[in-house]
Amino acid sequence: MEIYETQPERTDLPLVVMPVIIESMIEPFEKNFELLKDIARVRMYKDFTLDEDTIVERCAEADVIMVIGFHCADSILDRLNAKCYAFGGTGVASYIDLDKAKERGIRVCNVVHYGDHAVAEHTIALLMELARQVGKLDRQVKTGDWDGADGYELYGKKLGIIGLGGIGQTVARIAGALGMNVSAWNSHVPEQVFADLNITPVNDMNELIAGSDVVSIHMPLLDSTKGIVTAENLEALKPGTMFINTARAEIIEPGALLARLQRGDIPAALDVFEHEPLTADDPLCSIPGIILTPHTAWRTDGAYVGITRQVVQSVAAFCKGEDFNVVV
Incomplete structure (x- = not known):
């Protein structure tokens, strides 16, 4: 499995994990990871799976999780310790239980007007x-x-x-x-x-x-x-x-x-x-x-530019103690 990493030697920085990715979004994300230089290290798995155990295993050490294309069920939240979930869409409520996240002190971010x-x-x-x-x-x-x-x-x-x-x-x-x-x-x-x-x-x-x-x-x-x-x-x-x-x-x-x-x-x-x-x-x-159609209305080259930029911006803001597109 090919893994893309930034600043892997900086173990003093928070770890941001993207457990799965849509192939056509890899390049736009890579272009935006410069925003996290000296703020967080990134580990992006360059494949796509909906297997829950695989997702949990990949995110086991994550401080922040980028959620692209998969539903973050309660069973995933319960098995991980991440304190921020950056969702690559607007309607995050159907992908993450916001009440549960709020109870556990987890920040959830989304992206707006990208698509x-x-x-x-x-x-x-x-x-x-x-x-x-x-x-x-x-x-x-x-x-x-x-x-x-x-x-x-x-x-x-x-x-x-x-x-x-x-x-x-x-x-x-x-x-x-x-x-x-x-x-x-x-x-x-x-x-x-x-x-x-x-x-x-x-x-x-x-x-x-x-x-x-x-x-x-x-x-x-x-x-x-x-x-x-x-x-x-x-x-x-x-x-x-x-x-x-x-x-x-x-x-x-x-x-x-x-x-x-x-x-x-x-x-x-x-x-x-x-x-x-x-x-x-x-x-x-x-x-x-x-x-x-399989929930693909949002998937265009133009939308990917806005999604990837905002997801990375929300992660950077969290790591710096700031707010950006915070839902809870």
Whole structure:
């Protein structure tokens, strides 16, 4: 196993361990480790595994752990003594138990606004796939089938956005350029945002959902947003309404989305799930007309630049007794 290390002789410095890494993120991380010179030593394992025992073994001596791509379950927290977890994403609550971390005096950091364009573009890619079925058509042609399929024109259709932060606003801009009519749930969003982006505010979530041809979720996962989209809200989906979630599955009441989709009248595209990684025998995989991607909306070259920089900055701040992107 190849291991990348900085200042290994400086045993007087805190040890920062990255137990697994996505290959395409190695180079951007290496470029940022200079920020930790004379502050901390780094040990980065240049492979990717979800095996919990391997992760724990690699992090046994760590003072700080960089969490990239794996869920830091309670069973991992309980077996380690690290005092800071630097998470390479925004919605850290679905990867680390924040209450447990707080009880144990563990700092948890995240990264912010690194992937507004990355996630928004993936959202639009999913929307286009639902509307024009490019993947299906590609498979048809390659097997000698020239039947094709009817497309769904997005121009003039109504997009309802739940969550109008950086990602939601970026989706709104792109959808507006496509000629869609954009509305959004009016939840703690400044009036000027709606005015600047020509978005119609809707106070009632049921009304927003019922009046949309496409519904897209873009809320962050917080205590206040967990399960905020209820089974009752999903009842407002008209048959044929396209439903997209690139935020977090936990935004939706547990089990509610599966129950709604199993009726078979809602084309949906999902990048996030209640249990990850999704297994082939998951009920979602057997529903016709559903597009599933493996939580990859955030994974772009541009997003990696922001992620790696902020993760290293949060580690440097912790080691220097400062604050940067602290969640708990």
